[in-house]
Every structure is written in C-alpha cells, then in structure tokens.
Amino acid sequence: MRHAHGLVIGKFYPPHAGHHHLIDTAAAACTQVSVVVAASSVESIPLALRTAWLRETHRQPHVEIFPVVDDAEIDYESDEIWSAHVAAFRAGLAMRSGLGVTVPPVDAVFSSEAYGPELAERFSAVHVPVDPPRGRFPVSGTAVRDDPVANWEFLSPPVRAHLARRVVVVGAESTGTTTLARALAAHYARRGGVWAATRWVPEYGRTFTEEKLAAARRAAGDPSLWLDDLTWEPAEFTEIAERHAALEDAAARSGSPLLVCDTDAFATAVWHERYLGAPAPAVAAVHERNPHHLWILTSPEGVPFEQDGWRDGESIRSWMSGRFQEGLGRRGLPHITVTGPHEHRLATAVAATDALLARGWAFSPPPAPRPMAPSSSGPEQIPG
Known part of the structure; x- marks a missing residue:
C-alpha cells in the first residue's frame, strides 16, 4: 500500500544503518516522507550535525529532514508527556508549512x-512496523x-x-614524520577486522610546493628556479591547510576508527611563521574547525639529516622542532615526543x-525515562 505522507521519528544519536533502513523503507512506500530528528539539549552530538548527516545520506527528493529540540520527559504512561512530545514533532513538521508549502496530513508512521x-x-495514522526485532x-x-x-x-x-580518532x-x-605516519597506519591495518581500513593522509603542503615551483618555472621559462626563489602569500598557507583537511575527511569517511595524518593545520601555521x-x-581557524586527538612530535635527535632537494637545511631543523614543541604546549594539545631509532619511535x-x-x-x-509501573512494559526511550 502506498501512503501519501510517512513519518519517521528518532534521536539519531548517532544515525546508523538501522535508521537508514527505516527511512529508506518509508521512502519506498510514500509519496512524501518527513523525518523528525528529536534531540535533547543535554546530548553531546549537535542537532544541526545529526540533521546534516541525514540530509547527506538521504537525498531522495521526497524525503525531508526536520530538526526539533525535544526536552520533554520520557514517560509512556503519561498522556500529558505524550502530548508534549507530539506537539514538538508537529512543530517541526510545521516548518515546511511556514514556508507556504501545503503539507498533507501524516497517514503512516514508520518505526521499529x-x-x-x-x-x-x-x-491519526496507521503504524508500519519495520523490522522490530532488528534482525537485518x-x-x-x-x-x-x-x-x-x-x-x-x-x-x-x-x-x-x-x-574517527x-x-x-x-x-x-628530515625527522621521519612521513616514515612514522605510514608505519603507524600499517601497524593498525595489520590487526585486521575493522582496523584493516586504517589509512594515513600524506602531507599536502609538499604537493602544493612542488606544483608551485613547477608553475613558477614555466612562467619564468627558467627550469633552474628553486625554492628560495619562490614568494609565499598567507592565502597559500590557508589553502594548504584547507585542502589537507579535506583530504583527511575523505580518508576518514572510508577508513577505520583511526586516521593517521602526516601534518595538519597546526603544523601549517608553524611553517607560515x-x-x-x-x-x-586563518590557518589557526582551520585547525579549530578540524579537531584532532593526539599529536606525535618526531624529534631530530638520532636522525641524520637527509637533503632530498626540497628541504631548508639542517641548521634550521632544531629551531623548527623547538617551535613545534612550544606550540603544542602553549595550545594545550595532547602530545608525545618520540626519539631514538625508528622501531622505538613506532613502539x-x-x-x-x-x-x-x-x-x-x-x-x-x-x-532517562521515568520508571514504569511494575505491571507495565514498553520501550525505554525514543530510539537513539
């Protein structure tokens, strides 16, 4: 049976495959589907973020996502509290009506x-159960x-x-950052299972520099131009930070619960300096928008300097290491410093x-829901 207007309600805290199956089932059975994201203000994943996740995942043109703050208590034995919840849900649905769009009455509620x-x-709708035992x-x-x-x-x-952490x-x-980042990701990938998808993100700044130098050589018609001949602008460092962050997000979307990054916006700000x-x-703002959880600083101690043609030189290496150490401490970023041979650093x-x-x-x-009466039975709360 096809329905005119289906309704799906949940906390989506966070969304998961069961939620997506529920929404897709409603979408296949209805001309229009309204999904109400009913979040409490005490929950730690922002309502706007949950809404954005669902809108990205469910792009069917007849599926709309409505965010609602629902701080009413949870008590399935109270008609008054039931009415408060339903009023919040209806207020969310009224958002579309407020735009002058005619919304047909809900004639089917889909839930598990x-x-x-x-x-x-x-x-005043029919109930369509969707895999109540959650077997799928x-x-x-x-x-x-x-x-x-x-x-x-x-x-x-x-x-x-x-x-993803x-x-x-x-x-x-020349302190082994790339070598360590690659090895750390490989270590977790070898654990198999969910960790097999562990990935690492190479430093985008180097790619940017290579492209910048190649463009300068073409423009000048001089293949002998080198790094010292380049002129840098603040906007370029911002672009490096933003593109590196985009590469991180792309890798995290298809990776394991761990993502290893060779540098980040914090490091880009140090190079800007x-x-x-x-x-x-501007680079610091990119850093604030893209949280990380642990920084590993590679010490120059015990690592011979290798000039690969792209590096400033050994004389500045200790100074830069000190700037990283100072910046991590000043910002209060959780970090460790690794020293010694590669095997020790990796461990x-x-x-x-x-x-x-x-x-x-x-x-x-x-x-938490109110305790139910001893003779009562039912769900614990609006689904997460």
Missing part, C-alpha cells in the same frame, strides 16, 4: 519501536554510543569521519595511540 502504534494513533541490522544508538568500534560497519561515511605526526624536516614571520589566524607511538583508543568515546547520556 514498541511505542510505534501509540505514536501513529496520536497522528542488529544495532541501536545505545550500542553505537557504548562501543563505536564494534558497530563501525553500521555507520555511514559522515558519522565515521566525525568519530585522528592522530597527527608532526616535526621538523617560518616563511612569513607572522602568526596565521612509543603505538602505545600512545592504544591509550587514546582505550579511552573510548564520550557521549552525554540521553534523558
């Missing part, structure tokens, strides 16, 4: 929850919040990108990364 029939009745996708918002790694396969690319390897030239002798507020980096992953993910708990 025990409260679905009651919710449908309050909208054995996952819930609670399960994801408790253990994202165990449920990684059920998460969509934008959710993975948000949850990002470890950044930074350091002065090196070449232009001034802070880089130290793995231990620090394991500790980061062991701390897990922190989500603010959603509102």
Whole structure:
C-alpha cells in the first residue's frame, strides 16, 4: 500500500544503518516522507550535525529532514508527556508549512519501536512496523554510543569521519614524520577486522610546493628556479591547510576508527611563521574547525639529516622542532615526543595511540525515562 505522507521519528544519536533502513523503507512506500530528528539539549552530538548527516545520506527528493529540540520527559504512561512530545514533532513538521508549502496530513508512521502504534494513533495514522526485532541490522544508538568500534560497519561515511580518532605526526624536516605516519597506519591495518581500513593522509603542503615551483618555472621559462626563489602569500598557507583537511575527511569517511595524518593545520601555521614571520589566524581557524586527538612530535635527535632537494637545511631543523614543541604546549594539545631509532619511535607511538583508543568515546547520556509501573512494559526511550 502506498501512503501519501510517512513519518519517521528518532534521536539519531548517532544515525546508523538501522535508521537508514527505516527511512529508506518509508521512502519506498510514500509519496512524501518527513523525518523528525528529536534531540535533547543535554546530548553531546549537535542537532544541526545529526540533521546534516541525514540530509547527506538521504537525498531522495521526497524525503525531508526536520530538526526539533525535544526536552520533554520520557514517560509512556503519561498522556500529558505524550502530548508534549507530539506537539514538538508537529512543530517541526510545521516548518515546511511556514514556508507556504501545503503539507498533507501524516497517514503512516514508520518505526521499529514498541511505542510505534501509540505514536501513529496520536497522528491519526496507521503504524508500519519495520523490522522490530532488528534482525537485518542488529544495532541501536545505545550500542553505537557504548562501543563505536564494534558497530563501525553500521555507520555511514559522515558519522565515521566525525568519530574517527585522528592522530597527527608532526616535526621538523628530515625527522621521519612521513616514515612514522605510514608505519603507524600499517601497524593498525595489520590487526585486521575493522582496523584493516586504517589509512594515513600524506602531507599536502609538499604537493602544493612542488606544483608551485613547477608553475613558477614555466612562467619564468627558467627550469633552474628553486625554492628560495619562490614568494609565499598567507592565502597559500590557508589553502594548504584547507585542502589537507579535506583530504583527511575523505580518508576518514572510508577508513577505520583511526586516521593517521602526516601534518595538519597546526603544523601549517608553524611553517607560515617560518616563511612569513607572522602568526596565521586563518590557518589557526582551520585547525579549530578540524579537531584532532593526539599529536606525535618526531624529534631530530638520532636522525641524520637527509637533503632530498626540497628541504631548508639542517641548521634550521632544531629551531623548527623547538617551535613545534612550544606550540603544542602553549595550545594545550595532547602530545608525545618520540626519539631514538625508528622501531622505538613506532613502539612509543603505538602505545600512545592504544591509550587514546582505550579511552573510548564520550557521549552525554540521553534523558532517562521515568520508571514504569511494575505491571507495565514498553520501550525505554525514543530510539537513539
């Protein structure tokens, strides 16, 4: 049976494959589908972010996502509280009506929850159950919040990108940053399972510099031009930071719960200071918008300097290492410094990364439902 207007309601805290199956099922059965994201203000994933994730994943033209703040208590035995929830849901749906668009009444409510029939009745609609035992996708918002790694396969690319723990390897030239970043990602990929997809993101700044030098040589008709002949502008460092961040996000979307990055916007700001002798507020803004979780600083100690033709020189290496150390400390960024031979550096980096992953993910708990009467039975809360 085809319905005119289907309704799906949930917290989507965070969205997972079960949610997407629910929405897609409604989309296949309805001319129009409204999805209400009902978030509490105490929850730690912003409502706007959850809404954006769903809009990205469900681009069917007849599916619309409506964000709603719903701070009403949860008590399925209270008609008053039920009415408060439904009023919040209707307010979300009214957003479209406020734009002068005629919205047909909801005639079908799709859910996998025990409260679905009651919710449908309050909208004067039929209830369409969708895999109530969750046999097709054995996952819930609670399960994801408790253990994202165990449920990684059920998460969509934008959710993975948000949850992936990002470890950044930074350091002065010729201190083994690229070697360590590559080796650290390979170490976790060898663990197999969900970790097999662990990826590393190469330093985009080097690619940018190579392209900049090639363009300068073509423009001047002089293949002998070298790095010292280049003139840098602040906007170029911002572009480097933004493009590197975009590469990170692309890798995190298809990777494991861990992403290893060879440099980041913080490091780009240090290089801005090196070449232009001034802070880089625009690059710092990129750093603030793209959070990372652990920085690994590669010390020059015990690493012979190798001139590959692209480096400033050994004389500035210690100074740059000091600038990285000072910047990490001043900003309060969680970091370690690795020294010694490569094997020792890798072991130290793995231990620090394991500790980061062991701390897990922190989500603010959603509102707890009121205890039900002893004779009552039903769902615990609006689904995560």
